[in-house]
Amino acid sequence: QSVLTQPPSVSAAPGQKVTISCSGSNSNIGNNFVSWYQQLPGTAPKLLIYDNDKRPSGIPDRFSGSKSGTSATLGITGLQTGDEADYYCGTWDSGLNVVFGGGTKLTVL
């Protein structure tokens, strides 16, 4: 059971937009920055979004992040088959712990 709650899977057609939610509490998302990671099959996770809505250099602006209260959302526009991956949210928890969501598998139909 993960501290942060994500949908197990989402899907959309190429070119469409998809959003992935991440729900937490005041002890984690509500008072800390949220990050998002993309894990392509057989590879290490890669940082997509940090500080709720910032993109590291090299991450296309098709990827966006937002936070409201105790929830965060990752948005991906112009879906490509290469976006098929597992996506994880993460943040700090007041229990002195880095916590992650259980991951969301994105399928591009």
Added chain:
Amino acid sequence: QLQLQESGPGLVKPSETLSLTCSVSGGSISSSISYWGWIRQSPGRGLEWIGNIHYSGRTYYNPSLRSRVTLSVDTSKNQFSLNLNSVTAADTAVYYCVRGVVPAAYSFHHWGQGTLVIVSS
């Protein structure tokens, strides 16, 4: 460009100590804005943070693993290490070394490729 590379045994016996090292290239482990850490991922499961360490020696550990974990830094070799003692099959996982950047050092900007460690007799 900063790169991280894990190294260590791929097979550890139950009750023994799992020891991994992460070599940092393309940057200094003595960076004041960097925290160096470990995250693991059990087969088919999600991510679990193990702990972070600053080159100054300041450490943060996952409370659920704190009693078994030790992180250390070797600035002369530009490396940091993980020791996890009294391992069981539940510690079988891919172990990633990572880098976080202050102020939110729990956002991991760099990841190693990961190394699979199997706990088995």
